[in-house]
Amino acid sequence: MSLKDTATRVAILDTLAKHITDQLKAAKAELETGLRTAKAETGTQQIAVDLNGTDIGKATLVQPKAAASVIDETALLDWVREVAPSEITNRIVTEIRPAWRKNLLDSLTAAGVIEWADPETGVIHEVPGVEMVGRAAHTRLTIPADGKAAIAEAWRSGALTTVVLPELTAGGEA
Numbered sequence: 001m002s003l004k005d006t007a008t009r010v011a012i013l014d015t016l017a018k019h020i021t022d023q024l025k026a027a028k029a030e031l032e033t034g035l036r037t038a039k040a041e042t043g044t045q046q047i048a049v050d051l052n053g054t055d056i057g058k059a060t061l062v063q064p065k066a067a068a069s070v071i072d073e074t075a076l077l078d079w080v081r082e083v084a085p086s087e088i089t090n091r092i093v094t095e096i097r098p099a100w101r102k103n104l105l106d107s108l109t110a111a112g113v114i115e116w117a118d119p120e121t122g123v124i125h126e127v128p129g130v131e132m133v134g135r136a137a138h139t140r141l142t143i144p145a146d147g148k149a150a151i152a153e154a155w156r157s158g159a160l161t162t163v164v165l166p167e168l169t170a171g172g173e174a
Contacts, residue, residue, distance in 0.1 A: 056147030068108035075129030
């Protein structure tokens with residue numbers, strides 16, 4: 001293959017990849033909206049993925065638990081100075097040691113409340129400057145190896161032309 005042929009191939013593949021990426025983003029947004037609606041209306045959070053009558057995987061709406069998040073650095077820093085001063089690192093900027101901060105937020109997230117139990121004294125502290133913040137739901141698509149093989153075979157045989165190709169060839173910006 002000549003250099004010119006290689007450049008042409010790269011240009012074509014790059015253009016198609018960008019167009020497919022745009023279509024994928026739009027399709028995923030539509031799927032997530034549909035799953036959110038289904039959850040609100042019927043409680044459904046998972047649907048089967050079907051290709052020509054064959055179950056090839058599943059699409060799931062995942063709603064992560066709320067996680068502890070610092071909303072007031074100063075309040076948290078002042079509190080740590082009181083209850084765990086050895087976890088403070090003094091530099092030009094004073095900050096909580098990152099490992100201790102991560103452990104604190106992880107333990108608050110696991111507990112589901114903004115309360116910390118001092119392991120040495122057993123005293124329960126309400127932690128200022130931190131709150132439980134909900135995390136955005138997202139869609140998880142699970143396609144096992146045999147499902148991927150079925151999609152590849154459908155692509156090779158031309159069976160996907162009515163499913164995917166009209167959107168890719170519908171004109172407009174490529």
